[in-house]
Amino acid sequence: MLVASLYAYAFLSEFILIYPVYTLLFDDTGMSVAQTSSLFVIWSLTGMVLEVPSGAWADTVSRRLLLCLGPLLAGLGFALWVLFPSYWVFAAGFVLWGAAEALGSGSYEALAYEELERRGQAGRYAGVMGRATSLGLAGAASAIGLAVPVFGAGGYPAVGVASVLACVLCAATALTLPEHRSRGDAGDRRYLAVLMEGVTLARADRGVLRAVLLVSFVTAIWGALEEYVPFLGTETGVAKAAIPLVVLLVWVGATAGGLLAGPAERMPVRAYALMLALAALAMAAGAMSGHPAGFVLIALAFGAFQLAGVLADVRLQERITGPARATVTSVAGLGTNVVTLGVYAAYGAASPYASHGVTFALLTLPYVLVALLTARSRVPAGQ
Template sequence: MPAARRFTRLAVGWAALSELVPYYPLYALLFLDTGLDAAEVSALFAVWSIAGLLTEVPAGVLADRWSRRGAVVLAGVLQAAGFALWTAAPGTVAFAVGFAVWGVAGALASGAVEALVYDGLAALGARDSYARVNGWMTSAELLVQVPTAAAATVLFAVGGYPLVGWVSVGVCLAAAALALRFPEARHVAEDDPAGALRQGLAQALRRPGLRLVVLAVALLGGLDAVEEYIPVMARDWGVPTAAVPAAALAVALAGALGAALGGRAERLPTRWLLALLVGAGLSLAAAALWARPAALAAVAAGYGLYLAVLVVAEARLQHRIVGAHRAAITSVAGLGLELASLLVFAAWAVGGPFAVAGLFLAVVPVVAAGLHTRTPVAR
């Protein structure tokens, strides 16, 4: 099916380009080198998170009512604007405004991209390939960390933060331009945005089958916050500081492999998917118990297993959604994901990797209920 293959290449290419931003490995250092202290940097991250949380669901409603492709394009333009502000006038206020704009951009893209890709594949008669395509997109986002880190290093050596910043602006605009090539399937949503919001939320929260898979995706997606602690685990387990980035990258590459295999994992019975999730939690617990540099291999294996299950769960969610509120309902799951990530942060604060491993096991019953239905409902 040539059209479906072209669409897949477009989706994977957009996913890779949208993450090929040389600011990503360096922006925390930019803040510190500009004179901010650790508390001020944490406050900036809070601005980013709050902006995303407040606009997540309204952004999904806007995408359904206006244009999902337009929302993705606008997200790239807004992200570019935020980075341009950082680069042109680096300072606390500019960083805060840029993060707020970036938070809105992330909310615009999160539900809209999945809805755009799913409906695009459905229009081409390739709905059943969504898990595979989504897995490849997730894999591309992880794999692109390698050239991104290399580009950031070279650009900083040549032109410092200004060159890194302006190239980042250009990459975001290029991703926005590429998003214009997405075909957009026709969909009809409420003319009244408040009515659209009410209907989208009602569909997500009142239909038992959909409610369960939304909750499962939210809890599973929140567990991805464990990635933030991979450098911490590496250092605590004896990896030299200079080698920590390479160790973290190795774990990310294992995750990329797991995500890429998500399409194959979708064919597995639910009990096997649950076994993979249990295996991910037990791998993390075993690694924490071993607490040696080599234990990161177990973390990498568990991360790959986890992302394979997450890709399947995200596909099941898209299969279960019926009607014109696909982006809004996906955004509800995205909001739940952000809230669920707070559980990971709290668990780490209380009990480190053992407590986080416990979370992996604790969500298994909810994931079991959410993944129970395999047959696509949306037609």
């Protein structure tokens, strides 16, 4: 039941038909690229503010409850977008979406790891999370594929209704997740004590801190750039109606990367660093090509970055000790939001002066630095 529910939750949480077209909704409402970037900043700031507090909440109450509440908040935000499209409603929707992601971030990984560990199956975590991540991407890919005919038939209202329904089903699935936590594990511990314990562990333990930083940078950069794929597609001459197919291609690449997490769990550190560097070069080359075929390289890069992110999470979970697992994982989520915010701000600032292809290429450069720093580590990527 645990693994099946984790997989179903991962799929439904990303099976949101409004994903591939919401930037088009913003554009049709009259939003500029800079305004759209400001909405992404609001999204990130919400996550930054709520990330760690919600992680500590997950360590003191039911993680399953938080995983249920999150999709309901996101669904409300999507409904508002379609019913009342305007800048400030979009901003409110991103606040709700950011809160939803904060509730799930840390809670999902902590519940999965500790329930597997309780069964004596902690060694399965990499494979399970890799497949769960890929199923999430498959959910996004399925939504992208369905978005074309649904959008064509019913426009934004149709994809909005479908998205809200998926969120409700996701919330219902959360209630089927097993959670075996005694009162000594949750509820009777003081919130602030758990919060401080998690933050202290993330700051004072060098192994945990390195893992937190690796998760933050590896996950955030490509995740933020993905939001701009539709703009890059338009710049390379892809018709607006075919943009969802371009997004689908890059998500197929990311899905394949997640499926490799189990076999690649003990990847040598130098191979891990080399993978990051080559993926950065592929991303830059694909973005700078100025041709739709360049998205094949971008898809390959997304696959490598997804694999690297799952392996970084495995490394983090194996290093966390004590009762504040969700809090520490949320610290990594906070780091991810900080880096993501930096990418959004940089992209918005560069948009008046550089093409989307050039901006993509420049923003992949940090991966090269991460690869060089990682290569100096003596610890394998998945350990």
